[in-house]
Amino acid sequence: MANTASxxxxxxxxxxxxEVNRTLLQAARTAQKKVLSLIQAGKKEExxxxxxxxxKRLDRAAKGKAIHRNRSARxxxxxxxxxx
Numbered sequence: 475m476a477n478t479a480s481x482x483x484x485x486x487x488x489x490x491x492x493e494v495n496r497t498l499l500q501a502a503r504t505a506q507k508k509v510l511s512l513i514q515a516g517k518k519e520e521x522x523x524x525x526x527x528x529x530k531r532l533d534r535a536a537k538g539k540a541i542h543r544n545r546s547a548r549x550x551x552x553x554x555x556x557x558x
Contacts, residue, residue, distance in 0.1 A: 495540040502531040502541070506549060513556050522557055 476482035505528040512521035529550055536546035 494538065498531075498535040498538055498540040502528070502535045502549075505531045506553070509553055510556075513553075518557055525553060525557060528553060 476485050505524070509521050509524050509528050512518075512524065532541070532546040532549055535541045536543040
């Protein structure tokens, strides 16, 4: 429990930020799983259509600092390599 008003406010803000970060992360993970499953199924053309959505979601998560920008870049690079 927070001892001061400012600590209580920070705790409330942390809960809101946590929810936003979880939403961004979940969207990115879902898009990544979709692209990866299509690649593993041999449907590279369809996976290539979903790849821009993955990039967008990863960039948004990195911009909001839900994940590090290098992690975003690494995931995009690995997926692009699998699409070749």
